[in-house]
Amino acid sequence: MSLKGWKELPPGGVILEAGNSIKYKTGTWRSIRPVWNKDKCINCFMCWLHCPDGSILVRDNKVSGINYDYCKGCGVCAAICPKSAIEMKPESLFEEGEKK
Amino acid sequence: MKKKIPLTGNAAFAEAMRQINPDVVAAYPITPQTEIMMTFAEFVADGLVDTELVTAESEHSAMSACVGASAAGARVMTATSAQGLALMHEVVYIASGLRLPIVMGVVNRALSAPINIHCDHADTMAERDSGWIQIYSETAQEVYDHTILAIRLAEREDVRLPVMVCQDGFITSHGVEPVEILDDEVVKKFIGEFKPWNPLLDTDNPKTYGALDLFDYYFEHKRQQFEAMKHVPKAYEEVAEELSKITGRKYPKVEGFYMDDAEYVIVVMSSTAGTTKHVVKELRAQGKKVGLLKIRLYRPFPKEEISRLLEGKKAVAVLDRAYSVGAEAPLFCEIKSALYDVKAKPVLASYIYGLGGRDTPPSLIRSVYEDLMNGNISKEEKYLGVRE
Numbered sequence: 001m002s003l004k005g006w007k008e009l010p011p012g013g014v015i016l017e018a019g020n021s022i023k024y025k026t027g028t029w030r031s032i033r034p035v036w037n038k039d040k041c042i043n044c045f046m047c048w049l050h051c052p053d054g055s056i057l058v059r060d061n062k063v064s065g066i067n068y069d070y071c072k073g074c075g076v077c078a079a080i081c082p083k084s085a086i087e088m089k090p091e092s093l094f095e096e097g098e099k100k
Numbered sequence: 101m102k103k104k105i106p107l108t109g110n111a112a113f114a115e116a117m118r119q120i121n122p123d124v125v126a127a128y129p130i131t132p133q134t135e136i137m138m139t140f141a142e143f144v145a146d147g148l149v150d151t152e153l154v155t156a157e158s159e160h161s162a163m164s165a166c167v168g169a170s171a172a173g174a175r176v177m178t179a180t181s182a183q184g185l186a187l188m189h190e191v192v193y194i195a196s197g198l199r200l201p202i203v204m205g206v207v208n209r210a211l212s213a214p215i216n217i218h219c220d221h222a223d224t225m226a227e228r229d230s231g232w233i234q235i236y237s238e239t240a241q242e243v244y245d246h247t248i249l250a251i252r253l254a255e256r257e258d259v260r261l262p263v264m265v266c267q268d269g270f271i272t273s274h275g276v277e278p279v280e281i282l283d284d285e286v287v288k289k290f291i292g293e294f295k296p297w298n299p300l301l302d303t304d305n306p307k308t309y310g311a312l313d314l315f316d317y318y319f320e321h322k323r324q325q326f327e328a329m330k331h332v333p334k335a336y337e338e339v340a341e342e343l344s345k346i347t348g349r350k351y352p353k354v355e356g357f358y359m360d361d362a363e364y365v366i367v368v369m370s371s372t373a374g375t376t377k378h379v380v381k382e383l384r385a386q387g388k389k390v391g392l393l394k395i396r397l398y399r400p401f402p403k404e405e406i407s408r409l410l411e412g413k414k415a416v417a418v419l420d421r422a423y424s425v426g427a428e429a430p431l432f433c434e435i436k437s438a439l440y441d442v443k444a445k446p447v448l449a450s451y452i453y454g455l456g457g458r459d460t461p462p463s464l465i466r467s468v469y470e471d472l473m474n475g476n477i478s479k480e481e482k483y484l485g486v487r488e
């Protein structure tokens with residue numbers, strides 16, 4: 001989302017477009033990234049249940065990955081995982097192109 | 101037909117409120133403002149207004165109710181003093197930041213500690229950077245006129261900012277004066293229908309007020325507020341001119357009294373301007389070239405008018421009924437700043453006076469003019485009427 005100048009914004013910070021929070025990618029806040037290991041995962045959904053951002057992706061009753069657009073890197077999923085299937089790694093380890 | 105009736109400053113504010121008939125008023129009593137809300141609550145009880153009166157449990161809640169109601173799309177008013185304004189402080193910034201055109205009567209009173217219920221301007225001076233327009237009233241008549249003016253100014257499309265209409269606690273708020281009141285219909289026509297702007301109650305167009313605004317947008321929204329404040333001088337002049345046509349009274353942002361050929365000038369706000377006018381007349385009768393500059397609009401600060409009117413004067417004393425502990429007094433500081441760009445700078449003197457309601461009789465004002473005329477001017481501020 002490109003940032004707007006002061007003349008383009010509704011005064012008072014009022015948001016006129018319902019549901020536009022989806023455009024606000026909180027993933028840019030992240031300094032550490034959860035990396036999910038499919039082989040260790042037993043699909044207990046503890047991470048899905050605890051993620052404050054709903055960023056654990058599930059498909060066909062199985063964890064399918066992590067939505068890095070909204071994952072803020074809080075590390076809750078890694079801490080709660082009983083199988084250490086999620087590891088928190090510094091963002092600096094990832095190439096620019098890999099960052100979303 | 102205009103009529104003149106005896107009113108206190110508080111009653112004059114309440115009378116203007118009755119004629120404005122706001123949609124929502126939040127009420128919390130605090131001396132010396134209490135009389136405004138008591139009087140207005142009677143109007144509500146007697147069915148003279150359609151207002152929804154919200155009796156809050158504190159001023160913080162009262163201003164919060166104002167913010168909520170204004171965002172919902174209502175025309176909103178309230179009143180406060182001193183500690184009440186201080187307790188509102190957090191929400192005062194929210195009202196201006198959300199660009200809500202709330203009009204609030206502030207009956208100026210000293211801030212604690214020590215506890216004091218009498219007049220000084222420390223309460224509103226503490227809110228001078230809050231993004232509210234501030235208008236200071238010399239008399240009950242000005243309280244009435246300024247309140248009607250404030251509604252129009254706050255609601256201007258190019259402004260949309262809240263306004264404080266200030267008057268001196270007890271001196272103006274409880275002193276009875278003849279006040280000329282406009283007809284209800286005239287006021288109604290002057291202020292017009294309130295057209296809410298992005299009202300929350302328009303549920304067909306859902307919107308969010310008060311969302312998180314971090315380093316990515318907060319600055320831009322503040323920039324908008326700075327701009328809105330820059331529109332005020334022109335908007336103020338237009339509204340004041342329109343009101344003048346109805347009342348026959350003038351409301352310049354700064355009012356000069358015997359300023360044309362004056363060499364020695366006092367700058368002051370609110371009721372003390374009246375005392376000063378009396379002294380100016382006395383000294384003029386003795387042939388002394390003295391004048392008065394009364395500041396009516398303090399926010400936005402009318403820097404250009406002030407520098408134009410004070411340029412070339414011999415000596416100027418700025419009287420502050422407030423203080424800034426550890427720095428120059430607020431009004432003095434800004435007058436000094438306004439004079440930075442003028443070529444012929446007058447000698448400047450700072451006087452702090454009237455704190456906590458300390459009486460400021462004509463003799464004290466006279467002593468200031470004498471200081472100016474005798475060159476008895478120090479770099480340090482002087483305290484008018486304090487016991488050494």
Ligand code: SF4
Nearest residue numbers: 051071072074075077
């Ligand atoms: S790091 Fe936090 S935000 Fe990201 S997926 Fe894990 S729990 Fe969710």
Ligand code: SF4
Nearest residue numbers: 041042044045047081
């Ligand atoms: S908590 Fe661990 S094991 Fe359970 S679903 Fe999430 S990643 Fe898989």
